[in-house]
Amino acid sequence: MTAPITTTRLATITELDEVAALCTAAFADEAVMAWVLPDPGTRLQHMRSMFGSSLGAAVEADALLLAVAAGESVGASIWMPRSGRPQPMRLPAEDDPVSRRLLSVQTETDARCPDDPHLYLQSMAVRPERRGQGAGSAMLTSGLTRARELDLPVYLEASTPNNRRLYERHGFRDHGRPIHLSDDGPSLQPMWLDV
Known part of the structure; x- marks a missing residue:
């Protein structure tokens, strides 16, 4: 059986719940999420809450791109324009391991963000059962x-060897040394593409 043709389009505000569910399913086994939220029993609940605000901001900025196959959203990616490094993140109100790890990810990735204006491929998610069927490539081509x-050039941080290989196939190259997250966290590989 051949995979259905995948198309892309911008997400709408009415699709936020559907896209949050898609991202939660896609990132449930992702290395950084598993490190930030090590308890699998509460991970999905925390992720739904986290995705809500970031996805809403991406829709408002026309930066949330969906991959659609056979009428179903199978992937989502966030392509945010950036001019220089982001402002430092405020310390979280709670002093708990999840907040500290989120702050660590944000601080360490922001420190490596290029100063030049670029599109930041903040995240890319594909439903686990649809991986390897072209959704990631469709979103990359469109983005x-x-x-x-x-x-604008494009910057991202690859979180797995498979992701890194996909990005390399689309022309991305390593942009400096890997980012090693503290407390035995995973490594991220910054990548860059001049378009």
Whole structure:
């Protein structure tokens, strides 16, 4: 059986719950999420809460791109324009391990963010049962077309060897040394593409 054709389009505000569920399923086994939220019993609940605000901001910025196959959203990616490094994140109100790890991820990735204006591929998620069927490539092709239209390079941090290989196939190259998250966290590989 062949996989259905995958198309891409911007997400709408009415799809936030569906996209949050998609991202929660896609990131449930991802290395950084598993490190930030080590308790599998509460991980999904925390992730739904975390995705709600970031996905809403991405929709408002016309930066949330969906991959759709056979009428179903199978992937989502966030392509945020950036001009320089982001402002330092405020310390979380709670002093708990999850907040500290989230702050660590944000601080360590922001420190490596390029100063030049670029599109930041903040995240890319594909439903686990749809991985390897072209959704990631479809989103990358569409996002890179937008980058060319805006005349902006693209920056990202690859969180797995498989992701890194996908990005390399689309022309990305390593951008400096890996980011090793503290407290025995996973490593992220910054990558860059001049379009």
